[in-house]
Amino acid sequence: MPQRIRVVDSHTEGEPTRIVLAGGPDLGSGPLAERVTRFRAQHDRFRRAVVDEPRGSGVLVGGLLVPPVDAASTAGVIFFDDAAFLGMCGHGTIGLLVTLAHLGRAGLGVHGIETPVGTVHATLRDRSTVSVQNVPSYRSRKGVSVEVPGEGNVTGDVAWGGNWFFLVPRAPVALLPENAGRLTAHAEAVREALRRSGVKGDDGTPLDHVALAGPPADARNSARHFVLCPGKAYDRSPCGTGTSATMAARFADGLLREGEVWRQEGILGTVFEGSVEAEGNAVRPTITGRAHIIAEGELVVDEQDPFAWGIAR
Numbered sequence: 001m002p003q004r005i006r007v008v009d010s011h012t013e014g015e016p017t018r019i020v021l022a023g024g025p026d027l028g029s030g031p032l033a034e035r036v037t038r039f040r041a042q043h044d045r046f047r048r049a050v051v052d053e054p055r056g057s058g059v060l061v062g063g064l065l066v067p068p069v070d071a072a073s074t075a076g077v078i079f080f081d082d083a084a085f086l087g088m089c090g091h092g093t094i095g096l097l098v099t100l101a102h103l104g105r106a107g108l109g110v111h112g113i114e115t116p117v118g119t120v121h122a123t124l125r126d127r128s129t130v131s132v133q134n135v136p137s138y139r140s141r142k143g144v145s146v147e148v149p150g151e152g153n154v155t156g157d158v159a160w161g162g163n164w165f166f167l168v169p170r171a172p173v174a175l176l177p178e179n180a181g182r183l184t185a186h187a188e189a190v191r192e193a194l195r196r197s198g199v200k201g202d203d204g205t206p207l208d209h210v211a212l213a214g215p216p217a218d219a220r221n222s223a224r225h226f227v228l229c230p231g232k233a234y235d236r237s238p239c240g241t242g243t244s245a246t247m248a249a250r251f252a253d254g255l256l257r258e259g260e261v262w263r264q265e266g267i268l269g270t271v272f273e274g275s276v277e278a279e280g281n282a283v284r285p286t287i288t289g290r291a292h293i294i295a296e297g298e299l300v301v302d303e304q305d306p307f308a309w310g311i312a313r
Contacts, residue, residue: 090240
């Protein structure tokens with residue numbers, strides 16, 4: 001019989017999230033860092049089935065709902081996209097909590113959400129608005145330069161916001177949707193140059209997110225950025241972990257104070273509102289955004305289908 005996977009789809013400020021409620025693999029118990037390792041090693045085709053074509057697309061982020069370790073937590077979740085498993089996902093956490101509220105599994109207030117990189121606390125403010133207190137974030141290295149063929153020398157900061165980022169302060173063209181192709185090509189070239197140069201995160205993982213910054217389109221906001229995610233898709237939202245990394249870098253430079261509001265535009269002009277609190281050598285970011293439910297249903301995986309487990313890329 002075909003396998004059925006129950007899902008709810010949402011979008012957070014334009015970026016889609018698909019939460020798997022039932023039909024996923026049994027990853028056992030224990031810390032989510034261990035469970036994502038099992039997921040990656042033993043069930044990667046499930047990831048592809050959920051987010052790859054023909055059921056998904058490069059822009060879709062999936063989240064497997066799993067039992068939390070701590071009984072006080074509302075949920076555990078493992079996020080992934082068409083290219084990789086994600087440590088944390090800000091827009092996805094907002095979408096997850098709105099999904100749980102839609103299903104009657106979460107009410108207004110603060111909820112612990114366990115991820116492979118730690119527990120975050122998400123506050124459901126109304127049926128679509130969520131604030132996420134992220135994992136501690138920090139800038140690892142400032143002013144790292146790489147030579148990008150055809151582009152010249154590109155300098156940026158290495159920062160952690162739940163995923164590893166290379167933050168480039170100046171984009172090559174205006175940060176507008178009509179320039180998405182040019183921005184994607186540039187960010188891909190920067191990421192490849194980082195790989196060739198051996199520039200990695202502190203834990204040795206590749207810098208698989210590249211953020212290109214520029215001025216906001218709306219003077220009421222603080223900045224705009226374009227974020228290339230693992231693979232070749234760019235974030236349609238302002239990117240929660242990218243906003244966290246950006247605020248951490250600003251704080252390190254003395255350009256953002258504790259409690260000061262930072263309004264981060266994404267490529268579509270939607271906004272995450274953020275702030276930070278100092279925590280040791282890092283900051284604890286909080287981001288607020290909105291998500292909306294767009295679909296409920298079942299994915300059908302039929303072994304007779306040549307693309308049952310997704311189209312390999």
